[in-house]
Amino acid sequence: MDLYGYWRSAATYRVRVALNLKGIGVHEIPIDLDKGEQDAPYFRAINPQGAVPALVEPGLPPLTQSLALLEYLEELHPHPALLPADPxxxxxxxxxAAGIAADSHPLIVPRVRNYLMQREGFDATRWKAWQTQWFGEGLRTLEARLTTEPGTGKFCHGDMPTFADLCLMSCVIGVRVFKLDIGPTPTVDRIATACDELEAFARAHPKLQAGAPT
Amino acid sequence: MDLYGYWRSAATYRVRVALNLKGIGVHEIPIDLDKGEQDAPYFRAINPQGAVPALVEPGLPPLTQSLALLEYLEELHPHPALLPADPxxxxxxxxxAAGIAADSHPLIVPRVRNYLMQREGFDATRWKAWQTQWFGEGLRTLEARLTTEPGTGKFCHGDMPTFADLCLMSCVIGVRVFKLDIGPTPTVDRIATACDELEAFARAHPKLQAGAPT
Incomplete structure (x- = not known):
């Protein structure tokens, strides 16, 4: 299988961790988001949305959208499970997971940054405020839920990682990299530390991927 | 079951259509997003994110996020199926579905509008340009996929409605209501007409819900 991704793509990271946890080998092909390679005709033919990740099995149409890919991998490779057994x-x-992957992350992706910079004249300060707002709101909401809902364990749900932890970490890494001040999120931080200690998460880290700055 | 929603909430609409298609009765409780009722302490206790929909079964914790609710309803009430049989x-x-519900709709919700109005001084014109951009990008990407991918039928995937059609319609209704000029999307329009003809979609329409302007 080929995984079209990018070293610093949060959505690619989620899928990369799931592949690592399940022990599925893929060939990762970098699409340089900083150079706009996602808009090149050859990649638009793979994903008309011009976004990574895209998963391609030999001879079959590409599959896209990180949450859809997580569900697909879970159905084909159910062990270890990244979803609980009960509905x-x-x-x-x-x-x-959706609180991060649907309601937080889509607000800070390149196409939104481009719009705000080009059409609304955002500078680095206004962009950082925007990032801080939506990363912060996503993780503070997650914090509120994790501290009050009984399902929380060592990880977001019980004592094994799930889709939720993949999404949590994809956002926490962004907050760390961009040094965003989002206020205290002790439960999120505790779970992030538990994720950091797993080889599947560590090996998927953006800074270790092809193309990452040294 | 109680469904906390709002007449014009696109995310509530998706769940409402699924409930109608599956013949599941719920008691819908309106949360007035225009008055900020989603931020009232009693509702934040139901959903710390301060967003609708939230589905509450008697004596059990609330469930939230439209895509998660669709999956839950599908698992508990698999007929009629709103997902295909093959992985x-x-x-x-x-x-x-995620192309709309994760990458398009979250950009135009009240919390984003509030930020852009209050922090960035958006007026009605700039807000309409923003809406047009993200509704348009979502539906044009959907159009590109629906016209090129072999799975498309009478509906987004084959000849029965799926999660994808619920999401498509939740966006199409927004484009119609706000009279946004997003360019031609003939395949989306054809599928929207097929959805319009189904009673489950028609009955879920925002304008027919409690609280909608007459």
């Missing part, structure tokens, strides 16, 4: 548990994990 | 088909439908 309400799965609903909780999918909701925690 | 790659499910991956395609989930990807089409």
């Amino acid at each position: 309400r548990g799965r609903a909780r994990v999918r909701s925690l | 790659r088909g499910r991956a395609r439908v989930r990807s089409l």
Whole structure:
């Protein structure tokens, strides 16, 4: 399988961690988001949205969207499970994941940055305020839920990583890299430390991928 | 079951259509987003994110996030199916759905509007340009996929509605209501007409819900 991704793409990171946890080998092909390679005709033919990740199995159409890819990998390779066994548990994990992957991360991706810079004249300060707002709101909401909901364990749901932890970490890494001041999130931080200690997360880290600055 | 929602909430609409298609009755409780009721302490206790929809079964914690609720309803009430039977088909439908529900709609919700109005001084013209950009990009990407991918049928995937059609319609209704000029999307329009003809979609329409302007 080929995974079209980029070293610093949060959505690619989520899928990379899932592949590592499940022990699935892929060939990762970098699409340089900083050079706008996602808009090149050959990549638009792979994903008309012009976004990574895209997963391609030999001879089959590409599959896209990180949450859809996580579900697909879970169906084909159910062990180790990244969703709980019970429907309400799965609903909780999918909701925690969507709070980051749907309601937080899509606000700070390159196409939004380009619009705000080019059409609204954002400078670095206004962009950082925007990033801080949406990374912060995403992780503070997650913090509120993780500290009050009974399902939380060593990880977001129980004591094994799920889709929710992949999404949590994809956001925490962004906050660390951009040094965003989002206020205290002790439960998120505790779970991030638990993720950091797993080889599957460590090996998927953006800074270790091809193309990352040294 | 109680469904906390709002007449014009696109995310509530998706869940409402799924409930109608599956013949599941719920009691819908309006949360007035225009008055900021989503931020009231009693509702933040139901959903710390301060967003609708939230689904509450008697005596159990609330479940949130429209895509997570669709998956939950599908698991508990699998007939009629709103996901295809094959994993790659499910991956395609989930990807089409996420292109709208994760990458388009979260950019135009009240919390983003509030930020842009209050912190960036957006007026109605700049807000309409923003809406047009993200509704347009979401539906044009969907159009590109629907016209080129072999899975498309009478609906987004085959000849029965799926999660993807719920998401498509939640966006199309916004474009119609706000009279946004997003360019031609003939395949999206054809599928929207097919959805319009189904009673489950018609009955879920925002304008027919409690609180909608007459």
